[in-house]
Amino acid sequence: MDFRAILEEIYTEAKALPAIGTVASTIPELAKINPDKFGMHLTTIDGQDFGIGDSEEKFSIQSVSKALTVAYAFSILGEKVWERVGVEPSGNPFNSLVQLEYEKGIPRNPFINAGALVIADILITHLKNPKQELLNFIRTLSGFETINFNEEVAKSEKDTGFRNAALCNFLKSFGNIHNDVDEVLDFYFHQCSLEMTCKELAHSFFFFANEGKTRNGNQILSQSQVKRLNALMQTCGFYDESGEFTYRVGLPGKSGIGGGIGALFPKNFAVATWSPRLNEKGNSELGMYALEQLTTKTGMSIF
Amino acid sequence: MDFRAILEEIYTEAKALPAIGTVASTIPELAKINPDKFGMHLTTIDGQDFGIGDSEEKFSIQSVSKALTVAYAFSILGEKVWERVGVEPSGNPFNSLVQLEYEKGIPRNPFINAGALVIADILITHLKNPKQELLNFIRTLSGFETINFNEEVAKSEKDTGFRNAALCNFLKSFGNIHNDVDEVLDFYFHQCSLEMTCKELAHSFFFFANEGKTRNGNQILSQSQVKRLNALMQTCGFYDESGEFTYRVGLPGKSGIGGGIGALFPKNFAVATWSPRLNEKGNSELGMYALEQLTTKTGMSIF
Amino acid sequence: MDFRAILEEIYTEAKALPAIGTVASTIPELAKINPDKFGMHLTTIDGQDFGIGDSEEKFSIQSVSKALTVAYAFSILGEKVWERVGVEPSGNPFNSLVQLEYEKGIPRNPFINAGALVIADILITHLKNPKQELLNFIRTLSGFETINFNEEVAKSEKDTGFRNAALCNFLKSFGNIHNDVDEVLDFYFHQCSLEMTCKELAHSFFFFANEGKTRNGNQILSQSQVKRLNALMQTCGFYDESGEFTYRVGLPGKSGIGGGIGALFPKNFAVATWSPRLNEKGNSELGMYALEQLTTKTGMSIF
Amino acid sequence: MDFRAILEEIYTEAKALPAIGTVASTIPELAKINPDKFGMHLTTIDGQDFGIGDSEEKFSIQSVSKALTVAYAFSILGEKVWERVGVEPSGNPFNSLVQLEYEKGIPRNPFINAGALVIADILITHLKNPKQELLNFIRTLSGFETINFNEEVAKSEKDTGFRNAALCNFLKSFGNIHNDVDEVLDFYFHQCSLEMTCKELAHSFFFFANEGKTRNGNQILSQSQVKRLNALMQTCGFYDESGEFTYRVGLPGKSGIGGGIGALFPKNFAVATWSPRLNEKGNSELGMYALEQLTTKTGMSIF
Secondary structure, eight states: OOOOHHHHHHHHHHHSOOSBOOOOOOHHHHTTTTTTTOEEEEEESOOOEEEETTTTOOEEEEGHHHHHHHHHHHHHHHGGGGTOOOOSSSSSSTTTOOOHHHHTTSSSOOOSSSHHHHHHHHHHHOOOSHHHHHHHHHHHHSSSTTTTTOOHHHHHHHHOOOHHHHHHHHHHHTTOOOOOOHHHHHHHHHHHEEEEEEHHHHHHHHHHHHTTTTTTTBBBHHHHHHHHHHHHHHHHTTTTGHHHHHHHTOOOOEOOOOOOOEEETTTEEEEEEEOOBBBBTTBBBBHHHHHHHHHHHHHHOOO | OOOHHHHHHHHHHHSSOOOSOOOOSSSSGGSSOTOOOEEEEEEETSEEEEEEESSTSOOOOOGGHHHHHHHHHHHGGGGGGGGTTTTOOOSOOTTTHHHHHHHTTTOOOSSHHHHHHHHHHHHHHSSHHHHHHHHHHHHHHHSSSTTTHHHHHHHHHHHOOOOHHHHHHHHHHHOOOOHHHHHHHHHHHHHHHOOOOOHHHHHHHHHEEEETTTTTTOOOHHHHHHHHHHHHHHTTGGGGGGHHHEEEEEEEEHEESEEEEEEEETTTTTEEEOOOOOOOOSBHHHHHHHHHHHHHHHHOOOO | HHHHHHHHHHHHHHHHOOOOOOOSSOOOOOOGTTTTTEEEEEETTSSEEEEESTTTOOEEEEGGHHHHHHHHHHHHHGGGGGTTTOOSSOOSSOOHHHHHHHTTTSOOTTSSSSHHHHHHHHHHHHHHHHHHHHHHHHHHHHHHTTOOOHHHHHHHHHHHHHHHHHHHHHHHTOOOOOOOOHHHHHHHHHTTOOEEHHHHHHHHHHHHHTEEEEEEEBBBOOOHHHHHHHHHHHHHHHHHOOOOOOOHHOSOOEEEEEEEEEEEEETEEEEEOOOOBBBSSBBHHHHHHHHHHHHHHOOOOOO | OHHHHHHHHHHHHHHHOOOSBBBOOSTGGGGSSSSTTTEEEEEETSSOEEEETTTSOOEOOOGHHHHHHHHHHHHHHGGGGGGGGSSSSOSSSSSOOHHHHHHTTTTOOTTTTHHHHHHHHHHHHHHHHHHHHHHHHHHHHSSTOOOOOOOHHHHHHHHOOHHHHHHHHHHHTOOOOOOOOHHHHHHHHHHHTTEEOHHHHHHHHHHHHTTOTTTOOOOOOOOOHHHHHHHHHHHHHGGGGGHHHHHHTTTTTEEOSSEEEEEEEETTTEEEEEEOOOOSSSBBBHHHHHHHHHHHOOOOOOO
8 A cells, every 4th residue: 555645645634724722731841842743654564664744853752651651561560560550441531530539549541640650650660770771661662762751841740740749649548659659750750751753653653563573573562462452552542532533543542742642553554643732632633633534545444 | 264163162161161250130031041051153254154052042132232223323313423422431330320410411422321322312213113113224234034122121121220211311301312201211121122142143243344234235334434333332332341351352342231242353253142141340251251262262353 | 686677677688789690490380480589587486477578479499398308207207217318418419410329329318309309208108198298297387278289380390300300210220219200209399399488488497496396386306306407407408508508697497499498596586588599509599698697687696 | 504414424424335436547656546545625615614534635636626727727818718618518538539620629628638738728828937836826726835746646647648648739730739739738747746635625626615715815716707617617527427417416516537526515615525436437436426415415506
């Protein structure tokens, strides 16, 4: 299939649309971004690899990182991960404390903030130098040695992250955080501050599409494990809009409030989009549009 | 692929497992069933078609019918259906009223009871003879003219269905039921009382796997519409265990408290299982096991 | 104390206020009322008894009746009443189903709709001719033989009472309604349709102020029982505005969406107000104002 | 009335009861207490003043302090206090985050933890040396210059206070905490660590009973303001058991998990009890019993 032509078609159509949505305002450092940026990169199992628009510009991947940290924790602990976090859609906003209270501190899934904090806690427990080892892991996934945290963004998140501090303390009160609250938050704010280009993100997601193996041939997870994380992204990757994304796009993926989305078609391709304007659920308006067009125009959907 | 050998293997293994779970007790008529029944039927796009165990015995399909009624409503109204019911996982038990109150009477999806009642109301509005036309629709889907309601089961549900009566009145108080409450409940209790064999159920689900076309060549929905309903079953088909089912099995499907499950692999096969013992979430314990084994042994999963 | 002068002062002040609030619109029959009606009647233990404004005009007492039915049930069953309904403020709107779901069908208190339905069910179980005997009870309380139901209002409530039908079915699903749902609703809609003047209502509430004894000397409840119901009205009588009413007025009382309020100062007086304009919590705006002025001007408050 | 004889009677009866309930275990420092301690002190407007049992032994007043800090904030800000905290019963446990999420960070009342944290924040904003000035205020209320914090208890609360840290960060995320989270928590943990004897506590509550004036004649609040705080204690002082306490005892009061209760009969007396065994709602079992007996034996209740 000529993906390049399709991407160009989507790009042209997308740029012609009226601008909808607003840039995330909760984190001051992110609010500075140019809202009209738009990039897309696709990389296929059979070797096609190209981007369009602002696809080589760095952006803050934010919650897209949750897909990568859960993969890291899963590679270390296997199924034991699910003793401390569930695999069910939450049906609530990403930062809700309500469900957590009713369910005694076990987050519904690793893609809501509470779940990602538990995953961060797991990684801290099992890594000697957690932040550096996370960087190494992601550099291995992507093949890009220059991927790094943005310390200004991490600090900005810390200065305004009272809701996350509330979640982390709440989890700790249920015994589901084992390390120091401040250390867990520091790790979490750093993972969210990771910066990538669409190309780097698509390459990082490649192993999800390629039965667990990166573009450089590193086997990160088994075929069966990757299948399970893909399933999890399908049901839970887009906060309380996961159903809508599945309904419209039909691909496993993960979004972030920086405007990025990583998605994939198992055994076929990985794709990343970036457009900072968010809809009211906190997902990239143009990114969702572009991915919907991708599955519509190619007829490639898992359903 | 030699599906027959795989089914026989699964059947043998499943029968050797210790019996787990209990038969649904909320509906007296259903509680009489032999808990050790177990059947399975698989039908492929390329023409394979066979069952094993109690696959030709009738059982009450209950909530599996919700997948068929939403298909019927979707074939009549198209995307307008989603003005009155959502496409998001609920994160709550199938009969919860809580979310409905917070969300002003718009059920999260058509597979929780509230959503199915709205679908029933839509069908009643658009059909002249709703129950008969539903039967006709399902007979067309499946190719079996003998499929029918079980009036004893329908009556038993009515006699004990106070929670559903509460839901239907609650929806009506929000204006999201347009017909008479008793008429909607009567239709709903009848659809739940539909009886099928595993073979009939697998054949009924065939069009979901076959891009909208039944085994007899009737185009029920477009390829794009079927893709969307499959996506919806994936995220919402198993109540608040949808994530678990997706994680373990990775196929779109719908379960019922009669112990039946209909599932499918798009463009490949439809499958039905029946075993009345339910886990605590109300899904068939052995049915979920059998489907997990099917995707594991065949390596066929959408993820 | 010269209550007459104080009432006249309050009346003059109240009539000079700008009209705030709107007449209840949920029950068509009630929506027809003249919103500017305002009456007040006070009756003291030491024999003072007079009204002002529209105090001798009939209005629909609606939920004020809940104070009377719980007194009736309490007189029959004593403390056993609390096995099926609680004595705690609900912190939720009067017709919420949420709490009921979490608390397995035991309503928080007898003044929210769910609790009043359980009280209705209790009365139906213990009375041979429930509606007639309720009328007799209330005629005895008040000394007025002409108090009656308004059948048009009762019918109007039935035609639009889907939320109450939802609650009653929901309670039945938890086993906390023993009689037929339709019979319970019919009784409940009738009790709500009771019509009284301010004078009749104040006389009906007299026994709460007079240690259980009516103006005619009938001992309805013991001193200790009346004390407990007064306490209950204090914490729960004004829906999710009970705290506000207690804070501002400091008297036990019960309001209704017909715009009526019955209240009392233990061992001193009973008072009734009527003004159909309601605030957003469903309580009479002018009634609350008048009672706040009454305690402020007299310095008589239980706190 | 001969209160001394009544107190002795209650004390004898109470000591003869089987021990029910358990000492609070959430704060390690509190868990060390002798569970069988029991003291009571009563002080009347007309000058009676005496205690019984362990009434002169210091205990940790914990949440009883919330009645005193809200009085302090009310004396500074007046009605403006209610712009940041409500006056309604919450209907939820004292440390629930659920309601706070639905109600956008405005705690239902100042007696749940969230509300007390907001009151602490208000005091920090308006006081130069908050902890010392709080001590001064309470020494003035009680007339005892030796009342002090227990630093070990304060530290113990800090070390285990993740739920309170969650609440405070959560409030801050809604903008309803103006000062530094750690400073607010430090103040709050100190106020909870205040130690008093029953005598000191009863004297501290005296001004609530005495129209705002302490035993030493200091006018702390106006008559009208005290009436309002008494009303608030009545509806909200005992967590989600406030209705029960009002029903059984019928006096405004405030409990703490150290086993203390302060209560009062307006214009008559203030009373304090201490018994560390708590019921499942976190209120002192024997304290509630003793106060119920006090109103029963004296016939003195506001209702």
